[in-house]
Amino acid sequence: MHKIIIVDDYTDLQDFFKSLLEMNGFEVKSAGSLSELNALLSSFIPDLILLDVMLGPDSGREICRELKKKHKQIHIILISANPKSLDEYKECGADDIIEKPFTITVVLDKIKSLLAKNSS
Numbered sequence: 001m002h003k004i005i006i007v008d009d010y011t012d013l014q015d016f017f018k019s020l021l022e023m024n025g026f027e028v029k030s031a032g033s034l035s036e037l038n039a040l041l042s043s044f045i046p047d048l049i050l051l052d053v054m055l056g057p058d059s060g061r062e063i064c065r066e067l068k069k070k071h072k073q074i075h076i077i078l079i080s081a082n083p084k085s086l087d088e089y090k091e092c093g094a095d096d097i098i099e100k101p102f103t104i105t106v107v108l109d110k111i112k113s114l115l116a117k118n119s120s
Contacts, residue, residue: 001027002025002026002027002047002048002115003028003029003044003045003046003047003048004021004026004027004028004029004046004047004048004049004050004111005028005029005030005031005037005040005041005044005046005048005050006018006021006028006029006030006031006049006050007030007031007032007036007037007049007050007051007052007055007060008030008032008050008051008052008055009032009033009052009055010052011032013052014032015030017050017107018030020104020107020108021111024108026111029044029046033056033058034055034058037049037063041071045071045074046074047074047075047118048074048075048076048111048114048115049067049074049075049076049077050077050079050098051064051076051077051078051079051094052078052079053079053080053082054080054082060078060079060080061089061092061094064076064092064093064094065092067093068092068093073118075095075096075114075115075117075118076093076094076095077094077095077096077098077110077111077114078092078094078096078097078098079097079098079099079100079102080097080099080100081099081100081101083099095114096110098110
């Protein structure tokens with residue numbers, strides 16, 4: 001079973017992703033801040049992280065950059081309602097992006113595509 005962490009300061013979106021992904025066979029944890037994410041990573045290493053670009057006072061792009069230094073194997077998908085904030089996402093090490101609003105199909109396809117790379 002693949003493990004996923006959702007990092008978003010909006011709890012309704014955390015709950016939505018958690019339900020969606022658990023229904024599709026993933027083990028899911030969520031964090032609402034950088035400190036919660038760091039605490040979670042001490043005991044739960046995911047295959048993929050869904051990371052909001054605007055995470056309260058923290059920058060999702062900077063968090064992504066730091067995570068990729070320590071955990072190169074973890075896939076990271078940045079999420080934002082502002083398409084400009086997703087420009088040049090590869091510069092911070094993100095593997096993909098999801099623009100809000102999104103469809104469930106797009107979210108699942110992107111996640112499954114990235115996780116399939118680990119299996120091949």
